[in-house]
Amino acid sequence: MSVDLNVALSERARQVLPGGHLSPSRKLGQPYAFVRAEGAYLYDANGQRYTDYHCGFGAHVLGHGIASIRDRVFEVSQRIDLIGAGIIDLEVEAAEALVRLIPCAEQVAFCNSGSEATYHALRLARAVTGAQRIIKFQGGYHGWHDYVAMNGQSAAEKLDGYDPMSDGILFDAARHTVILPYNDADAVEHYLKANPGQVAAIIVEPIAHNMGAVTATREFLQTLRLLSSEHGVILIFDEVITGFRHALGGYQALIGVTPDLATFGKAASSGYPVGFVAGRRDLLERVGRSGERGVFMGGTFNGTPSTLAAVLATIDALSQQGVYERLFALGDYLRSQLDGIIERLGIEAQSAGFGSVWLLYFFSGPYRQYRDLLANDDELDLALRRRLIEQRQIFQPLQLKRLYLSASHTREIVDDTLGLIEDNLRSLRR
Numbered sequence: 001m002s003v004d005l006n007v008a009l010s011e012r013a014r015q016v017l018p019g020g021h022l023s024p025s026r027k028l029g030q031p032y033a034f035v036r037a038e039g040a041y042l043y044d045a046n047g048q049r050y051t052d053y054h055c056g057f058g059a060h061v062l063g064h065g066i067a068s069i070r071d072r073v074f075e076v077s078q079r080i081d082l083i084g085a086g087i088i089d090l091e092v093e094a095a096e097a098l099v100r101l102i103p104c105a106e107q108v109a110f111c112n113s114g115s116e117a118t119y120h121a122l123r124l125a126r127a128v129t130g131a132q133r134i135i136k137f138q139g140g141y142h143g144w145h146d147y148v149a150m151n152g153q154s155a156a157e158k159l160d161g162y163d164p165m166s167d168g169i170l171f172d173a174a175r176h177t178v179i180l181p182y183n184d185a186d187a188v189e190h191y192l193k194a195n196p197g198q199v200a201a202i203i204v205e206p207i208a209h210n211m212g213a214v215t216a217t218r219e220f221l222q223t224l225r226l227l228s229s230e231h232g233v234i235l236i237f238d239e240v241i242t243g244f245r246h247a248l249g250g251y252q253a254l255i256g257v258t259p260d261l262a263t264f265g266k267a268a269s270s271g272y273p274v275g276f277v278a279g280r281r282d283l284l285e286r287v288g289r290s291g292e293r294g295v296f297m298g299g300t301f302n303g304t305p306s307t308l309a310a311v312l313a314t315i316d317a318l319s320q321q322g323v324y325e326r327l328f329a330l331g332d333y334l335r336s337q338l339d340g341i342i343e344r345l346g347i348e349a350q351s352a353g354f355g356s357v358w359l360l361y362f363f364s365g366p367y368r369q370y371r372d373l374l375a376n377d378d379e380l381d382l383a384l385r386r387r388l389i390e391q392r393q394i395f396q397p398l399q400l401k402r403l404y405l406s407a408s409h410t411r412e413i414v415d416d417t418l419g420l421i422e423d424n425l426r427s428l429r430r
Contacts, residue, residue, distance in 0.1 A: 005044075006032055008045075029390075038064050039064055042064070048392060054395065054403070054404065055405075059271045062270055063409070068313055069270045072310065077305070090305055094108075097312065098276070099278075101249045102264075103253055104237070105262070107279070107280075110276045110302050112273045112299060112301055112307075113275045114238075115143030115144045115275070117264065117275035121236050122201055125236065125261070126201070128283055131198055133176045134200055134203060135201070136148055137182040137208070137370075139214070139373070140203075140211075140238070150174055154370070178191060181369045182368070185224065188223070196231070201234040202233055202235050202236065203238055204221075204235075205239075205241070206250075206252065214367055221255060225258070228260070234283070236259055237250065239263060240264060240275070241267075243265075243267065245266070245404075246356075248319065250264065260280050263276070268311055268314065270317075274307045324355075330405055331356045334405065335351040338351035341425065350363070350364060356404060358403050359403050360381070362378075362381050383428055388421070388424065
C-alpha cells in the first residue's frame with residue numbers, strides 16, 4: 001500500500017507547527033503539502049497538479065518560478081548578501097524606480113511585509129500630526145498589528161462596535177481606531193468636524209479586496225483627499241494588494257487621487273518578502289532622523305539584496321508591453337463567462353472583481369460597503385470553494401475572499417476551471 005505523502009507531511013507538521021500550519025488562513029481542509037510551483041500550477045507531495053487561484057495571497061502577479069526573477073536574484077546573490085551597514089546599490093536603484101512609478105512617492109522606506117508597512121505608516125502619521133486616532137473602514141484589513149486588527153469580516157451584531165480579530169490585542173492601542181463605513185464620505189466628514197485635531201490618519205484600501213472587490217468610488221477617494229488636507233490628516237492608501245497587481249504605480253495611478261503615504265507589499269517582489277512605505281518627502285524624512293523628532297523604522301532584513309533584486313526584476317517584467325492588458329482582458333473574460341453561468345443556472349449571484357482579481361458574490365443587488373455583503377449566501381460560497389479545492393483548484397477556503405489570475409494563466413486554463421464551477425453550481429443548486 002502506497003504512502004500518502006501529503007498526509008505524512010501534515011502529521012509531521014502537527015508536531016512542530018502550531019495547528020500544523022503557519023496561519024489558519026492557509027488551511028485547505030484535508031491535508032495538502034506542496035513541494036513545487038511553476039507558472040499557474042502547484043504540485044503536491046504525491047505529484048498531483050493543482051491550478052492556483054490563490055497566487056500566494058496575490059503576490060504572484062506573473063506566476064510561480066518566473067525565470068527572469070529567479071535569475072536576477074541568483075545573480076545578485078553571487079556578489080552580495082545581507083550587509084546591515086551603510087547602503088547598497090540595489091537600495092538606491094529600487095527606490096529610484098519606485099519614485100518614478102508611484103504618483104505619491106518622493107521617498108521610499110523598505111520593510112518586509114504589508115503589515116509592517118501599515119504599522120510604520122500609522123506611527124509616522126501620529127508622529128507628524130501629534131494626534132492619536134486613526135480612521136479605518138469596516139471590512140478592511142491592514143495587517144496583524146494592534147492598531148488595525150479589528151472589524152474585518154464582522155458578524156452583523158458587531159458592525160457598530162469593537163470587533164478584534166485576535167485574543168491578546170492591547171485595547172489601549174486599539175481604542176484609538178475609529179471604524180466607519182466604506183464609501184461613506186459623509187460619515188468621515190462628520191467625524192472629523194466633531195473631533196477637530198484628534199485624527200492622525202485615514203487608512204483605506206482604494207479597492208477593498210479584503211471584502212472581495214468592493215471598489216471605492218472616485219468621489220469617495222477625492223473627498224477623502226479634500227477632507228484630509230482640510231483637517232490636517234494624513235491620507236494613507238493601503239495598496240498592499242492593489243499595488244503592482246493592477247498597475248506599477250498602484251491604483252492611485254489609475255484613479256488619479258494621490259495620497260500622502262501609501263503602503264505596498266505582495267506583488268511588488270513576486271513572492272519575496274517585501275513591504276514599503278512610499279510618500280511625501282517631508283513626511284518620510286522623519287524616518288531618516290534619529291533622536292528627537294525621529295520616527296524609528298528599523299529591521300535587520302529591511303531591503304535585503306535578494307528582495308530588492310526581485311523588486312527590480314518584477315518592475316522589468318511588468319513593464320513589458322501588453323502584460324497588464326492581457327491580465328485585464330483575461331479577468332474580463334472570466335467574469336463575463338461567470339455571468340453566463342449564473343444566467344444559465346438561474347442562481348442568485350454575480351461576478352465581481354477588477355483586473356486580475358475575481359470572485360463570485362452569492363447575492364444580487366449593489367455593494368458599496370461591508371454591510372451590503374451580509375446578504376451573501378456564505379454556505380453556498382464555502383461549499384463551492386471546498387468542492388473546487390477537492391478538484392485541485394486552489395481557492396481561498398473562506399467566503400467573500402478574492403481570487404487571483406496571474407500572467408501565467410491562459411484562457412484554456414480558465415475554461416477548464418469555468419467548466420468545474422458550472423458543474424458544481426448545478427449540483428449544489430439541486
